[in-house]
Amino acid sequence: MFGPGDVPRQAVEGLRRVLDAEVRAGGPLAVKAVKARFRLVHWLVADGRPDEALAVLAELLDRQREALPAGADALLDTRLRVGDVRLLAGDARGAVDDFRAALAEVPDGAGPAASRKALAIRRRVAHALEAARDPAGSADAWDQLADALETAEPGKAAAARQHVQVQDVLLQTRLAHVRVPGWFFNRFHGTDRADFVAALADLHRRTGA
Numbered sequence: 001m002f003g004p005g006d007v008p009r010q011a012v013e014g015l016r017r018v019l020d021a022e023v024r025a026g027g028p029l030a031v032k033a034v035k036a037r038f039r040l041v042h043w044l045v046a047d048g049r050p051d052e053a054l055a056v057l058a059e060l061l062d063r064q065r066e067a068l069p070a071g072a073d074a075l076l077d078t079r080l081r082v083g084d085v086r087l088l089a090g091d092a093r094g095a096v097d098d099f100r101a102a103l104a105e106v107p108d109g110a111g112p113a114a115s116r117k118a119l120a121i122r123r124r125v126a127h128a129l130e131a132a133r134d135p136a137g138s139a140d141a142w143d144q145l146a147d148a149l150e151t152a153e154p155g156k157a158a159a160a161r162q163h164v165q166v167q168d169v170l171l172q173t174r175l176a177h178v179r180v181p182g183w184f185f186n187r188f189h190g191t192d193r194a195d196f197v198a199a200l201a202d203l204h205r206r207t208g209a
Contacts, residue, residue: 008043008044008046008047008048009047011043011046011047012040012043012044012047012049015036015039015040015043016040018036018039018040019033019036019037019040022036028059028060028063029063029064029067029074034060034074037056037057037060038081040053040056041053041056041057041081041085044056045085045088045089050085050086050088050089051089053085054082054085054086054089057078057081057082057085058082060078061075061078061079061082064078070105071105071106071107073117075105076102076105076106076117076121079098079099079101079102079105080098080099080102080121080124082098083095083096083098083099083102083124083128084124086098087128087131092128092129092131092132092133093132095124095128095131095132096125096128096129096132096137099121099124099125099128100125102121103118103121103122103125106118106121115148118148119145119148119149122141122144122145122148123145125141126138126141126142126145129141
């Protein structure tokens with residue numbers, strides 16, 4: 001009998017066997033093999049093993065680099081998954097580097113699809129910088145996204161610029177080392193946090209981020 005906590009471990013063991021079988025059948029870059037690898041990564045993260053998940057993705061990334069041109073959709077997808085896993089593991093700075101590397105590989109002038117992909121990656125960069133507690137870098141990233149949106153999706157540019165203002169305020173607050181009495185913090189923390197979460201959710205909805 002296995003308990004709920006054993007599910008990720010059992011899934012990992014099963015998916016390793018599936019991955020081996022798919023690689024033998026069609027090669028490491030076969031569609032089914034790649035899908036099995038991504039499922040394995042998912043369950044490794046769920047089992048609290050992000051380092052192993054990153055190793056699985058690194059192996060795929062090496063093979064894709066050998067076989068695919070820079071900027072290929074499959075290669076970019078793997079790069080983004082690496083960044084996502086780093087972010088989940090608490091390595092926000094590493095995620096920023098991965099997302100920026102992916103952004104650098106998006107072909108210039110390759111049409112609307114590439115433009116949408118670049119915008120999505122820019123959002124990832126901005127969010128990762130927020131997670132890294134880098135308000136200055138995040139504000140700059142949101143500003144760059146807003147500039148790109150002016151051309152691609154004008155309706156979302158203004159909301160993205162509001163992100164810049166939020167990050168600027170956070171930066172100035174941290175630079176000023178603002179402090180409040182403990183009783184004041186305890187009294188208003190709950191309502192302030194709820195208001196902030198609601199405002200942030202609305203902002204994300206408006207930007208599509």
